[in-house]
Amino acid sequence: MPPYAGRRMPRIRQVPAHGGRQTSTIVRDLAYLTRLHREPSPLLLELEQHGLREGIPIVDRAAGRFLSVLVHCMQANRVLELGTAYGYSTLWMAQALPSAGRIWTIDPDMHRTEIAASYFRRAGLEERIEIINQPALEVLEWFPQRNLDIVFIDAIKTEYPAYLDAVVPLLKRSGLVVVDNLLWGGRAAASPRSSDDADTVALRAFSRTFLNYPDLDATIVPIGDGIGIGARVN
Numbered sequence: 001m002p003p004y005a006g007r008r009m010p011r012i013r014q015v016p017a018h019g020g021r022q023t024s025t026i027v028r029d030l031a032y033l034t035r036l037h038r039e040p041s042p043l044l045l046e047l048e049q050h051g052l053r054e055g056i057p058i059v060d061r062a063a064g065r066f067l068s069v070l071v072h073c074m075q076a077n078r079v080l081e082l083g084t085a086y087g088y089s090t091l092w093m094a095q096a097l098p099s100a101g102r103i104w105t106i107d108p109d110m111h112r113t114e115i116a117a118s119y120f121r122r123a124g125l126e127e128r129i130e131i132i133n134q135p136a137l138e139v140l141e142w143f144p145q146r147n148l149d150i151v152f153i154d155a156i157k158t159e160y161p162a163y164l165d166a167v168v169p170l171l172k173r174s175g176l177v178v179v180d181n182l183l184w185g186g187r188a189a190a191s192p193r194s195s196d197d198a199d200t201v202a203l204r205a206f207s208r209t210f211l212n213y214p215d216l217d218a219t220i221v222p223i224g225d226g227i228g229i230g231a232r233v234n
């Protein structure tokens with residue numbers, strides 16, 4: 001007998017796929033959550049403003065918080081990041097590291113990573129963060145670390161599939177691969193067009209690959225610009 005036999009079926013709230021009401025609810029919910037959370041540390045706030053002022057693409061604050069919680073709950077000692085920029089996401093993770101923790105962060109742009117390093121010094125965390133100034137795919141050919149707790153991917157979008165193949169074997173069992181920008185400012189979910197740019201096309205294909213990756217238990221959550229999170233299962 002079905003569990004609701006003889007009783008009224010519970011009403012399932014249907015959320016329309018499109019429509020102004022849904023959009024305004026999401027905007028209001030996000031504004032509410034922004035007000036609800038306490039502010040990041042003054043240094044993170046300064047770095048966030050620095051990045052935004054100079055048009056540096058950094059993770060959304062909500063994504064930074066999410067990374068911080070992941071590092072805390074996993075007591076992650078060994079973190080690899082692809083795409084440092086000014087070190088905003090790095091600093092969110094570094095502030096959550098246990099005392100023996102270490103982050104390797106890769107970005108070929110030396111100007112950006114010098115700025116990142118200045119923030120790491122000011123946070124007193126420079127000893128725990130190693131910056132590698134080379135393209136990620138080159139580094140991943142010789143990178144000697146294994147049993148990583150978390151790999152955070154936030155570099156060249158069209159290279160995401162190659163990053164994924166290279167980093168999953170570096171994770172410990174149940175280690176996490178976390179990927180930014182899978183919603184790509186609304187472009188990923190928009191109806192595909194022949195005029196779509198290469199990043200949008202690549203990210204759509206990547207998300208399908210990611211969610212069906214044989215060695216991962218993976219999902220994508222609408223935090224910030226869309227975060228993929230996958231745990232290594234094999």
Ligand SMILES: C[S@@+](CC[C@H](N)C(=O)[O-])C[C@H]1O[C@@H](n2cnc3c(N)ncnc32)[C@H](O)[C@@H]1O
Pocket residue numbers: 057058059082083084085086087088089090106107108109112134135136137154155156
């Ligand atoms: C989106 S930004 C990273 C933002 C950073 N994760 C944050 O939230 O603060 C992407 C970075 O990838 C870097 N990048 C470009 N080519 C790269 C490559 N081949 N390997 C690794 N990083 C690369 C760019 O210099 C840029 O700083």
